[in-house]
Amino acid sequence: MQARRFGAELLLARPLAAVSADGPGYVAELSDGTLIRGRAMLFASGVEWRRPDVPGIDDLLGAGVYYGAGPSEALSCTGSRVVVVGGGNSAGQAVVRFSRYARQVTLLVRGRDLGASMSQYLIDHLSTIPNVDVRVRTEVVGLQADDRLRAVIVRSGDSTGTAPLPSDALFICIGGTPLADGAAGIGLVTNSAGYLLTGGDFASGPGGNWPLRREPLPLETNRPGVFAAGDVRCGSVKRCSAAIGEGSMAVALVHRRLSELGGD
Ligand SMILES: Cc1cc2nc3c(=O)[nH]c(=O)nc-3n(C[C@H](O)[C@H](O)[C@H](O)COP(=O)(O)OP(=O)(O)OC[C@H]3O[C@@H](n4cnc5c(N)ncnc54)[C@H](O)[C@@H]3O)c2cc1C
Incomplete structure (x- = not known):
């Protein structure tokens, strides 16, 4: 209800199928072919626990x-x-x-x-x-x-x-599979288990070239404006309170990215 009150559009029961670059932003394709464009994107897709x-x-x-x-x-x-x-x-x-x-x-x-x-x-x-x-x-x-x-x-x-x-x-503690399927389309860097690397942790790995002059923001992946929060993020504490905290932190970071891009 709070998300709706702030104008968020909730698209339920349509899984993300793919993500691709779209100028300085990104386009997400849902399973029914719907395309959603955004200048920033947040992966909060969790883990399929064994x-x-x-x-x-x-x-x-x-x-x-x-x-x-x-x-x-x-x-x-x-x-x-x-x-x-x-x-x-x-x-x-x-x-x-x-x-x-x-x-x-x-x-x-x-x-x-x-x-x-x-x-x-x-x-x-x-x-x-x-x-x-x-x-x-x-x-x-x-x-x-x-x-x-x-x-x-x-x-x-x-x-x-x-x-x-x-x-x-x-x-x-038998692990699971991080659900970051769409990440491959934009070359997001993960650790060997598939968790998304953020905040500069990707710098030493292959594909971890950061294109901007500023440092990556704390929850930002190797693609500017693409963030990860919660279980799917490498190094996060796999708990509800941590996921909620990171999700709310991501909102502020998305705003920083949007003001950097300018426009509406
Ligand atoms: C059995 C069990 C018990 C647990 N008990 C506790 C507990 O007591 N206390 C505690 O703090 N934590 C507990 N945890 C851990 C807790 O559930 C997670 O840490 C927390 O839910 C992580 O939140 P999240 O938002 O990162 O991911 P999730 O809660 O997993 O949410 C991710 C969402 O993204 C959706 N999604 C994934 N891929 C796609 C896609 N391609 N397209 C569209 N949607 C997608 C998923 O369907 C899901 O709804 C438990 C976990 C399990 C498995």
């Missing part, structure tokens, strides 16, 4: 089961038994943070070892933390709960048997 196929997991969202693990979550785990699923650096960093507050942190990894997906410095660090237990070749196959999570049921190695792991919180 979800483990565990019965009942969606019923426990917010009641012991969480996707991602932002820095703010660590304090709320004080004295708890925490399970983190995932083998990447984000999972490893979350385990380090949780270990400062939680009673016990168990990292569950499906693969044979962490080396394929996690930086060695993190692997080394995890091995020195007394309340951290890393279990490889282990996956979550079920959950025990009443009104909230009580235990994670795990299966390890080639065994067909399962065992409960008493847990107060389960954090799922």
Whole structure:
């Protein structure tokens, strides 16, 4: 309602199909062929998160089961038994943070070892933390709960048997796919996982040539006037409050770009 009150046109249920350059601005093509021209553009298209196929997991969202693990979550785990699923650096960093507050942190990894997906410095660090237990070749196959999570049921190695792991919180850090399909049409620079690079972070990468004399604005991609906010942006905190904050910040940055271009 607020967006409408300020005159924004909301185009629902028509996915963005492609983006191309249009003078100093851009043109977005929707799936039904509609073309929308703009002198600035904001990608706030989020991430398609991977979800483990565990019965009942969606019923426990917010009641012991969480996707991602932002820095703010660590304090709320004080004295708890925490399970983190995932083998990447984000999972490893979350385990380090949780270990400062939680009673016990168990990292569950499906693969044979962490080396394929996690930086060695993190692997080394995890091995020195007394309340951290890393279990490889282990996956979550079920959950025990009443009104909230009580235990994670795990299966390890080639065994067909399962065992409960008493847990107060389960954090799922198995990644996802950033939804920035239209970005390719205007050569937006991403990191290796496909997240949009902003604020000059693209400078050292291929295609990261910045064409203007001024520095890129904080949420600006390598194309002047194209911004990214929220989950799709590389380095953002994957949380609602962060996405909302970045979205509102982007409004001010779009205004700066529009005043730079002049005109109405
Ligand atoms: C299961 C789950 C639970 C979570 N729980 C919490 C929580 O408790 N607390 C918390 O703070 N965060 C939570 N998060 C994270 C939170 O949802 C995200 O950080 C937040 O929604 C990011 O906002 P965003 O605007 O960047 O992206 P999104 O909310 O993902 O919005 C992106 C929008 O863009 C649309 N879109 C994408 N591509 C296109 C296209 N080509 N054309 C048109 N539209 C497109 C999508 O359909 C979507 O509507 C959770 C995430 C998941 C998956």
